[in-house]
Amino acid sequence: MALANGAQTILIVEDSEDDFEATMRAFKRTNLKNPIRRAASGMEALSILREGEGRPGLVLLDLNMPGLDGRRILAIIKSDPVLRKIPVVVLTTSSDERDIEECYILGANTYIQKPVDLDGLFAAVQRLKEYWFEIALLPRED
Numbered sequence: 001m002a003l004a005n006g007a008q009t010i011l012i013v014e015d016s017e018d019d020f021e022a023t024m025r026a027f028k029r030t031n032l033k034n035p036i037r038r039a040a041s042g043m044e045a046l047s048i049l050r051e052g053e054g055r056p057g058l059v060l061l062d063l064n065m066p067g068l069d070g071r072r073i074l075a076i077i078k079s080d081p082v083l084r085k086i087p088v089v090v091l092t093t094s095s096d097e098r099d100i101e102e103c104y105i106l107g108a109n110t111y112i113q114k115p116v117d118l119d120g121l122f123a124a125v126q127r128l129k130e131y132w133f134e135i136a137l138l139p140r141e142d
Contacts, residue, residue: 007034008057008138013045013073014038015065022118023060023091026125034133042068046076049083056086057138061108063092063099071102078107085139089128 010032014020020038027036037056039045042065049055059077063070070090077083087109092099095113103111112128115121132138 008133009035009037009054010058010060011037011039011045011048011056012060013042013065013070014060014062015040016062019062019114022121023125025118026122027129029122030126030129032125032129032133041065042070042073045073049077049086055083058132059086059088060091061088063090063094063103071099071106074103074106074108087132087136087138089132 012020012023014023017040020040024036027034034057037048039048045059045061046068049059061070061074070092074088074090077086077088084107088107089110089112090103090108091112091114093114094100100111112124115124
């Protein structure tokens with residue numbers, strides 16, 4: 001959803017508290033002004049996405065979560081006529097070629113391997129911010 005200032009809400013789907021906090025530090029360091037929502041599970045992510053009001057403009061999705069994992073969430077988002085226009089960026093530790101291929105087949109807009117160190121994460125988030133919020137045009141909520 002676009003806010004009055006044009007900032008789109010970002011939904012971070014991440015079960016690891018440490019990874020979520022590191023991502024938040026990286027966003028703060030890049031001066032990202034977008035509101036952030038977190039879903040700590042796949043079911044919570046789907047609940048947030050189906051709320052309608054306040055639907056995020058971008059999803060950052062971890063793949064390896066217990067229960068409803070990121071692959072299944074991605075498949076659900078991209079098969080839903082309302083949700084499928086929301087860009088989904090897979091942000092995961094996996095560099096497995098099968099995961100990369102499967103995510104793109106399922107409709108991921110981008111696949112990023114999480115850097116192992118904080119400086120690498122900061123650099124990746126900076127590039128993500130520049131592309132998705134300064135270059136790319138995102139669809140507006142209907």
